[in-house]
Amino acid sequence: MAPSAVEIVNFVEMARESPMRGDGPGMALLMLPFLLCFGLPAAVLGTLCAVLPTLSLADWAGRRGGAGRDAWWRVPVAAGCWAAVVALWPAAAGGGPGTWWWAWLCGTAALSTVALLTRWALSRVRPYRSLLGAGLLSVAAVLGTGSLAYGTGLVDEYAPPRVHASDLAGTWNDGRGGTLRLDPDGRAVAVGTRGDDSEPDPVDRGCEGSGTWRFEPDDNPWLQHVAIDAGGCWPGEWTLGGTAGRPKLNYAYGDPDSPDWYVLTRSR
Structure with a gap:
């Protein structure tokens, strides 16, 4: 079920706004050896601590209530x-009642799905083969459904808006008092701009200055970028994000493999 879950997450992320392009569902296939090697102990632990107790509780409740083992609906109740x-753990960690509600809902859905699948497999002659077959069918079904949804245009993959240099001229802000003004003549003025104060990066120490900017278009919207030199604040390139009605400028800093993002939004 883990590769299926990775596929679903990657398909959902393809449609969400993001400062960088997602890996896509193919990442599930690349992660399959890792999931099999390192995920197996976690799967065994989850089976012993969650799945089997859930099935035992549902079976006990069915026998006590006179419904027997055919009362499949008792499995989701026990999972809940x-x-x-x-x-209670994420709620007590500071999430509050709202976090408890979502954790309970997601946990109930996930545990119910796995427990019902296990319950079905245990009734088969070869339960392990049945589980493996169901898992492979799940991976294929998710891949096929997601590919069909994106291939037919039922769901659109997110892409940055295509813009022209004239669309970028104006004032951009970071939502924390920092602004960047891009003039039509190519002049850039930064006032109070900064990134995440917890990161020891030059962009985080605050920067004010003036300089120049230029837009580098590209047929691929993910490759179009803006080069800004406002007093040497940001070496490198800014990428485009957001939507056509509300574009954003994104600057990556920190770990190149998992960067943090400093985002400026076009003022209305």
Whole structure:
């Protein structure tokens, strides 16, 4: 089920606004060896601590209630009880009641799905083969459904808006008092701009200055960028993001493999 979950997450991320292009569902296939090697202990632990107790609780409740083992709907009820207890941890960590609600809902759905699949497999002659077959079918079904949704245009993959240099002229702000003004003549003026104060990066120490800017178009919207030199504040390139009605300028800093982003939004 882990590769299926990775596929679903990657398909959803393809449609969400992001400062950088996602890896896509193919990442699930690349991660498959890792999931099999390092995810197996976690899967065994989850089976012993969650799945089997859920099935045992549902079976016990069915026998006590006279419904027997055919009362499949008792499995989600039992899963909800386990999820309610587990959800107390993120809620107590500072998330509050709202976090508990979402943790309970997601935990109940995930545990119910796995427990019902396990319940079905245990009734088969070869349960392990049945589980493996169901898992492979799940991976294929998610890949096929997601590819069909994007291929037919039912769901659109996110892409940065295509812009012209004239669309970028104006004032941009970071939502924390910092502004960047890009004039039509190519002049750039930064006032109070800064990134995440917790990172020891030059962009985080604050910067004010003036200089120049230029737009570098590209047929691929992910490759179009803006080069800004406002007093040497940001070496490198800014990428485009947001939407056509609300464009954004994104600057990556920190770890190149998992960067933080300083985002400026066009003022209306």
